[in-house]
Amino acid sequence: MIENMDLKIEELYKKYLKLSMPNKYLLSDVEDILINEYLAKSLDEKEMDFLVDLQEINKYDKCFIIDKDEILNNLFTEQEKREFVSLKELNKQFPLDPDKSTKSEVKYTRIQEGEYLVIFLGVDSEDYLKDIKLIGNSEKLFDRLIVLMGIDREDCNLENREFHDYLRSLSNLGYLKAD
Structure with a gap:
């Protein structure tokens, strides 16, 4: 289950990198x-x-x-x-x-x-x-x-649990849709 969650976070992260919105x-x-x-x-x-x-x-x-x-x-x-x-x-x-x-x-x-x-x-x-x-x-x-609170750029890494929450919120709101 953890492995599957990590995979989903990695997918969200790849989509996040393509976004151009304020952090x-x-x-x-x-x-x-x-x-x-x-x-x-x-x-x-x-x-x-x-x-x-x-x-x-x-x-x-x-x-x-x-x-x-x-x-x-x-x-x-x-x-x-x-x-x-x-x-x-x-x-x-x-x-x-x-x-x-x-x-x-x-x-x-x-x-x-x-x-x-x-x-x-x-x-x-x-x-x-x-x-x-x-x-x-x-x-x-x-x-x-x-999403509005955002996250500092230096905290945008896969080891940061707060960044995971941020990615999930972006995804839930539709910002990280499938390509």
Whole structure:
């Protein structure tokens, strides 16, 4: 199995070498993509800081929310949609008590049910995307964020597991199609 996986990674790597796309993206480019393609809205990180460990909140510079049904529907896989339906049914059986639930609990439940996604972005000293945190389930959006975060050229080698993840994300998004 490992041998087969290594072979697939090598195939993806060969296709990657033929690509001419940036390896890293500036925060301004990522913001444009999120706002224009996903109709994301910028939020103050403090509004959603309950979703992030207090020790790591300072590494994020921007926060976005995606909450448009049509966009979300396109971002979720069929498996994710089924899981949301199951979770909503379960939550109906055991609903949150409005008198005892915090705003944070209600928001987090809505995220778990697929009503919106929250994205935290951090940048390096040159304003390139460096850190991402996606709250909510969307393989498609996670892959897109991995590609937008990119990888340093010197880390583009087959021994690097992060590069494998980057190649898989490129492949999942269709950038590394068969010749």
